[in-house]
Amino acid sequence: MPNTRVIMVSSSLCLAIAGIACLFLPSETMALLGMPGANDLVAQLLGALYLGFAAANWTARGSMIGGIYARPISVANFFHFVVGASLLAKAISSERLNAAYLAVALVYLVFAVLFALLLFGRIERAKRPEST
Numbered sequence: 001m002p003n004t005r006v007i008m009v010s011s012s013l014c015l016a017i018a019g020i021a022c023l024f025l026p027s028e029t030m031a032l033l034g035m036p037g038a039n040d041l042v043a044q045l046l047g048a049l050y051l052g053f054a055a056a057n058w059t060a061r062g063s064m065i066g067g068i069y070a071r072p073i074s075v076a077n078f079f080h081f082v083v084g085a086s087l088l089a090k091a092i093s094s095e096r097l098n099a100a101y102l103a104v105a106l107v108y109l110v111f112a113v114l115f116a117l118l119l120f121g122r123i124e125r126a127k128r129p130e131s132t
Contacts, residue, residue: 004064004065004066004118005061005062007111007114007115007118008057008058008060008061008065009057009058009061011053011054011057011077011111011114011115012054012055012057012058012061013054014107014111015050015051015053015054015057016050016051016054016058018047018050019047019048019049019050019051019052019053019054020047020051021047022043022044022046022047022050023044023047023048023051024047026038026040026043026044026047027040027043029043030043032100033098033100033101033104034098034100034101053076053077053080056073056076057073057077060073065118066118066119066121071119074115074118074119075119077111077115078112078115078116078118078119081108081111081112081115082112082115082116084108084112085105085108085109085112088101088104088105088108089105089109092105
């Protein structure tokens with residue numbers, strides 16, 4: 001089982017990549033997801049949200065997270081990934097079955113499980129760095 005540092009860094013990198021794609025290539029990103037003609041402003045706002053989450057996760061990567069430690073970070077990530085995974089699963093089951101949706105849904109599902117385990121205390125917490 002990975003420790004919190006690995007989870008925070010990997011989620012930060014995934015969110016940053018998605019954020020940069022939505023912010024700087026909104027039309028192309030939405031077309032890849034099967035939504036050509038989607039509003040670029042909405043896609044860019046989504047990119048800003050992803051970059052904000054990426055920055056929060058990146059800055060918290062060395063902190064003790066999980067259980068009572070840094071609870072707001074773990075709760076926010078947990079809800080983001082659980083709700084996102086649920087919405088993507090609904091979209092896939094109803095109509096929009098393509099490889100991009102499946103890939104994004106898989107990433108969301110993995111992080112939903114990891115943040116659930118982290119929030120409810122089943123993952124090894126990163127150790128505080130030794131001060132010299």
